[in-house]
Amino acid sequence: MPDFSIGVDLGGTNLRIAAVSAAGELLEKVEVTTKLALGRDHVIHEMCTAIQVLSGKYEKTGSFRGVGIGIPGLMEVQSGTVLKAANLPGWENYAVRAEIERRLGLPKNAARVVLENDARVAALGEQWLGAGRGVENMAILTLGTGIGGGIVLGGKIWHGVNGMAGEFGHVTIEPEGPRCGCGNRGCAEQYASAGAIVRMAREAIDGVEAVALAQGAASGAEFGAKAIYDLVLGGDLDARRIFQTVGWALGILLADLVNVLNLEMFVIGGGVSRAWDAFAPRMFEELRQRSVVYAATVPFDPGKDNVFSRETADQSERDAERRTIITQARLGGDAGLYGATRLPWLSD
């Protein structure tokens, strides 16, 4: 029976724990709401109980490699400490790994418990079992409330000297653009995140003409990026213009990343990526015009950028063309969970 590891996707809303075989087959998944209000000890307790139940059950049939945990925030990977986590109040400067090792009775620092940032585990998940299967060098852009990023080189997460590589959301798009919480102006996150989409819609409403957007905002229903995308589908031009801006910013961001890294693949995930049809044409147009590396290596084929980007080419086609693939994520909300499960297999 299969050797396995356990992955944890600790979100501000849901806590998900899965046992997955070394080959990537899901054995069992547990999902509960993250009861942050009850304190971090409660959350850790619930997490460790589920880990123990799953590991006890599957250890009867295979060897247990360890636990990988994806956490939304900044962490010191080596010490297993959360440094900052805006959506997990009370978790700052918390030595999560040591606490979990203690509760599970695992030996310290034995690489059996591995912490990682959530955007980076999503990159690893897509590389292992999703859009990037078989691709050694790739990156993911996660378009959520903000924009997260992760780089995988040689099949492993690229951390950088401070464990902070992959902050794609804070690449400058316009030097004098809107202020960003990071201290910069005109960051990609200010144009292509769900938060930015809502901000741009409200700015359009404050103008004179955006009737449908104003109705949407006033309707009482949740006025988020999804509602604005629905207006695009209904033919609203004001909403469409907003997603053109999303595509424009993503095109500039991708052009920068392709020119700098020349990776085999860039995967776009997160909730906003579901509005692909609304932003992708403009994104590819900007990318082709602005990246000398992309234009030199990906033959122009009207319409094909889009098609190609949806259906990842198979390995032989990629090898033959050595072209840059820009594609949607495939694992949806499970990328982080699978990526977390992969972590113990990569640590020494």
Next chain:
Amino acid sequence: MPDFSIGVDLGGTNLRIAAVSAAGELLEKVEVTTKLALGRDHVIHEMCTAIQVLSGKYEKTGSFRGVGIGIPGLMEVQSGTVLKAANLPGWENYAVRAEIERRLGLPKNAARVVLENDARVAALGEQWLGAGRGVENMAILTLGTGIGGGIVLGGKIWHGVNGMAGEFGHVTIEPEGPRCGCGNRGCAEQYASAGAIVRMAREAIDGVEAVALAQGAASGAEFGAKAIYDLVLGGDLDARRIFQTVGWALGILLADLVNVLNLEMFVIGGGVSRAWDAFAPRMFEELRQRSVVYAATVPFDPGKDNVFSRETADQSERDAERRTIITQARLGGDAGLYGATRLPWLSD
């Protein structure tokens, strides 16, 4: 006696060939003008003759590892073919490696002759013997007529899927900025290269007030980035403003690169880097304000950014602080020659 390799720096103006020991000691250097007008066969002949003289001489005392060649242009590293080389007319689609192997009587594809782009060999040279000695993960920005770039990860050049990684000069600074030859607008190269400095000076002259710049341009002497920097040293405010723009663009570019890659070190080389005092203060100001990763990991210490950046901290200080170092190149025009010499030692 020492084992050695031979490095070749093939420039549009000079052809330099050096025998260097495995430990990085210069054994002997030959320099001639590149006689491009006599055709590529002549240049290759002159190069191979020098290689044979040097290798014959030092093979008496040590083992000859091979030849590394830095070439200004785009090449396919695997096949050893130059694809594009604006400054080497007639060299496009030329299988340089095969020709050199033939002339030297070396076995084919035995990794004894290695071709590489000149900006990337400069990165390798600085990493091996210059500012980045002992730094495994770093990048170089070469500010010349254009802007070249090179990334070294784990002590080896990072090529990317098409061998085109490191095109830092074409990262977008302003989406609607000046047109660039690459097809994009507002590339870093349009603000921080020697070519851009001269263009900005001419734009200032076309305005109303730039008296000293206009005199410089009309003086009959060569009106280049160096002459404009001399005006800065003489206190001219118009010239100073130009180098402020250089610093502004480099700060944005570095902020992007630090946020994406989080490397240990970024080295700034090329002719324009000699005007460090004129652009560095503004560069560090922008970098600190715009890069959340830099600001979070490099303690603010007024004036020290500058000092620190000049004097590379020693290894222990780097290890302790794990801070991003931004520093001037140290090997000057020799970086490419030394980096080329290093190539045969890194190939398998």
